[in-house]
Amino acid sequence: MNTKQNIIIVVLCTIASVCVIVALYAISPLTEGVYRGSFKRNLIYTPLVSLSELNLGVNSFYIAGIDDSRIYLGNYTAPLHMLSTNHQLLDSQHVRLELGLDSVQSFQRFRLSVDSPFFFLTHGIMPEYLRGHLGIWKATRLFPSAKDYSSEAQPINTGSLIMKSLSTETKSLELAIKTGAHPLRFNNSLLNKQVDGIFCLDGKLLYDKAKAQIVYIHYYRNEFLVADTSLNLILRSHTIDTFSRAAIKLSKKLSGGESMLAAPPVKINTNGAVYNSKLFVVSSLLSRTEDMHDFLTNTVIDIYDTSENRYVKSIYIPDKGSDKVSSLAVYKDKLIAITGNYINIYDIPEEIIN
Amino acid sequence: MKRFIPSRSLLVDIICMLLILLFVYAALNKVMEFNKFQAQIGKSPLIMRYVPIISWLVPSSEIMISLILLLPKFRVYGLYMAYSLMLMFTLYIGFILTFSPYVPCSCGGILNNLGWSQHLVFNFAFTLIALSGTFLIKPFKSESKTTASGELNLGS
Numbered sequence: 001m002n003t004k005q006n007i008i009i010v011v012l013c014t015i016a017s018v019c020v021i022v023a024l025y026a027i028s029p030l031t032e033g034v035y036r037g038s039f040k041r042n043l044i045y046t047p048l049v050s051l052s053e054l055n056l057g058v059n060s061f062y063i064a065g066i067d068d069s070r071i072y073l074g075n076y077t078a079p080l081h082m083l084s085t086n087h088q089l090l091d092s093q094h095v096r097l098e099l100g101l102d103s104v105q106s107f108q109r110f111r112l113s114v115d116s117p118f119f120f121l122t123h124g125i126m127p128e129y130l131r132g133h134l135g136i137w138k139a140t141r142l143f144p145s146a147k148d149y150s151s152e153a154q155p156i157n158t159g160s161l162i163m164k165s166l167s168t169e170t171k172s173l174e175l176a177i178k179t180g181a182h183p184l185r186f187n188n189s190l191l192n193k194q195v196d197g198i199f200c201l202d203g204k205l206l207y208d209k210a211k212a213q214i215v216y217i218h219y220y221r222n223e224f225l226v227a228d229t230s231l232n233l234i235l236r237s238h239t240i241d242t243f244s245r246a247a248i249k250l251s252k253k254l255s256g257g258e259s260m261l262a263a264p265p266v267k268i269n270t271n272g273a274v275y276n277s278k279l280f281v282v283s284s285l286l287s288r289t290e291d292m293h294d295f296l297t298n299t300v301i302d303i304y305d306t307s308e309n310r311y312v313k314s315i316y317i318p319d320k321g322s323d324k325v326s327s328l329a330v331y332k333d334k335l336i337a338i339t340g341n342y343i344n345i346y347d348i349p350e351e352i353i354n
Numbered sequence: 355m356k357r358f359i360p361s362r363s364l365l366v367d368i369i370c371m372l373l374i375l376l377f378v379y380a381a382l383n384k385v386m387e388f389n390k391f392q393a394q395i396g397k398s399p400l401i402m403r404y405v406p407i408i409s410w411l412v413p414s415s416e417i418m419i420s421l422i423l424l425l426p427k428f429r430v431y432g433l434y435m436a437y438s439l440m441l442m443f444t445l446y447i448g449f450i451l452t453f454s455p456y457v458p459c460s461c462g463g464i465l466n467n468l469g470w471s472q473h474l475v476f477n478f479a480f481t482l483i484a485l486s487g488t489f490l491i492k493p494f495k496s497e498s499k500t501t502a503s504g505e506l507n508l509g510s
Contacts, residue, residue, distance in 0.1 A: 006488055013434055017441040021400075021449060028400050030453070251393030262393040263402060264456075 034286050034296070039240050041287040041302065041314040048315060048335070048346040054089040059341050062327040065114025071329075071336060072119070072134075073343070074112030079121070082112060087334070089345060097121065100140040101128060115155050115209070122161070124150035129161060129178075148176075148184045154205045154214070156229045162214055164191075164205060172197020175205075175216065177231050187231040194221065199261060200246035203269075208306070210276035215306065217272045217281055220246035220265055224272075224279065226306045240302055240311050241285050243268045275330035277307040278352065282325060283314075299325040299339070303352055312352055317344075362490055369487040370423045373436045376480060377416035384413045399454050400446065415439060430491050437484035444477040 025031065056073075061083060064074035073083040080097040097112075097119070105126055113120040114134070121130045121139045127149050130139035142159065150163035151173065160179040167174040167186050172193040176186040194200045203218040213234065217224045222243050226235040238244070247266040254260060271282035281302050286295045298316035305312055317325050323340030330336070333353055335346040384391040392409045395401050401408050419439065422432035450457060451470055 003489065009434060010437065010485065010488060013438040014441060017438045017445065020442055021445045024400050024404075025449065025453075028403065030399050030455075249396070251396075252389040254390050254393075255387065258390075260390065260393045262396040262405075264397050264399075 034292060036290075037241050037285045037287055039242055039285075039287055041240065041290055041300070042311070043290070043300075043314045043316070044349055044351070045316075046349070048317060048349075051334070051345045051347055052089040053342055053344045054085065054092070056083070056338070056341050056343055059323065059326065059338075061338055061343070063329040063336055063338060063343075064112040065116070065119070066329055066331040066336065067114070067116035071343075072112075072114040073338075077108065079108060079110035079112065082119070087345070089343060095137055097132065098138040100130065100132075100138055111153075113153075113155050115207075118155070120153075120155045120161075122150075122153040122155075124153060124163075129153060131155075143178065143181060146178070146181075146184075148178055152205045154207050156207055156212075156214070160229070162205060162207070162229075162231070166198075170197065173201045175214075175227070175231055177229075185231075187227075187233075190216070190225060190227060190231065190233060194246045195248045196250055196259065198259065199250070199265065200248045204272055206272055206274045206279075208274040208276065211307075213274075213277075213306070215272070215274045215279055217269050217279075218246070219267050219269055220248060222268055224269075224281070224304075235306060235309055237304070237306075237309050239269060239281055239283070239304070240287075241268055241283065243285075271325065271328055273328040273330045273335075274306070275332070277305055278312070278330065279304040279306050280328060280330055280335070282328060299337075301325075301328075313349075315349065315352070317346070363492070366429075366487055366491045369483055369490070370429060370432070373433075373480070373484060373487070374420045374423050377420045377436070381413040381416035381420075384409075398450070399456075400449060430488065430493070433484055433487040433491060437481060437488060440477060440481040440484050444474065444481050447474045447477060 060075050060077045061073040062076065063071065064082070065072045070084045070086055075081045080099060082095045082097055083092060084095070085092045099121065109125055110121050110123045113122065117134050118131050119134055119139070127147065129142045131142045132139035148163065148165065150165045152164040154162045156162055160177055163176050163178055163184065164173055165176050165184060166172070167188055170188050173191055174186050174188045175190045176184045178184050191201050200220060201218065202220060203216055206215040206217065208215060212229050214227045214229065214231070215224060222239040222241045224237060224239060225233060227233050243266070249261065249263040251260040251262040267284050269281050270284050273280045281304065283300050283302050286292065294316065298318050300314055300316055302314045303312040304310065317337050317339065320340040320342055325337045325339050327338040328336070330348070333348050335348050337344055337346065388409070392405055395408060396405045419432050419435045422428050422435065447470065451474065457470060
């Protein structure tokens, strides 16, 4: 055959290959619409008032803590870099924290948490739990020789940590409390496994300092729970959506004892914040009568009252371009959110606080 | 006198060997860690619905094309198939990098160490290699066949 015939065949092959990929795309979930849940939201449509805004320059900051005078931010890519501002997002100060350790592994794993007058740096894998004073900026070990591995660690009071750790007894993730040199004390009745006890229990640990309570939000199911700082269960309740079972698909047996997801998990609740019994949950689900475009251009937050165990209302926080809210915190009547490179302080509508 | 160009058929041999090497290596990697491979493609938005079919189809196509490339008589078809397959792989990666809301993890042994954009370049390079093979390969003729002008044409 000659070159001309060859070109024709090559062109035909090219068209066939392109068609296959285009066909795969056309029948993939990417061309389906957004899933609409059967639950209803009580939305406050009046836009939130942004009291102050600050361009952080990068999108790697998260809210590490708030006190009466300042807001403290940690950074995912530079774990020892702390930024603090006042409540008007002015007077920003950058601090380089000092780590009182000889050696470090997976350095980027360190997470900053601030509970005035202390700041905490936790690393669940080394594991290391360090604390320092705000103003002196040097962190030293809280527990001398502990080997308590955790996937999340939240400081409460001033010397204890609530941890999400793997229990050897139940072989799944459980909440536990670590105080001083005492061993980790588990409460295995709080987190209940549905699929594998690890992926299916993924969620976020929140600390309601005003009420001295712990809230745990599940990412893949509509359940959240409230406990006191000794891990006694106060309330087990549901978010307004209807997904009560985690849609987690695990791979079949892998070599090396690994466990892997075999399909993208359906994330129901993605983030949260709590203050004085008002629980703010970032939801990823479109509700029954909600406007699709509004949903896609805002981050929707469902608000619950944990002391009365009821759903209050829902609000929208506007996206910045294609960026949704990545970090959220609540303090008194203010909502602080990091969206893309920006941090904003919003006024919480009256009807929610009362 | 017909010019004998040894370098051209040598190039085709090298191209075919490279393709066979790539496909056999990639197919074996997938088959040896089959559950992991299935879990990885299960997370890809483009193909997650067809995991059972694709997890079987891709490695077997790779092996089949390798076998076809080994047979001188059918090499040219193998080269067309190799080109089409590599083009699909390249387009798939290009699609994931531009249109997908998230990037699923990659698979393939040593190729795992490549980032996604490097993998794109790698696949594109092999697509071109297969393509040039189709242009370089001369039609297969059995030995001792005389051409129209009466000269001896040995092999291809």
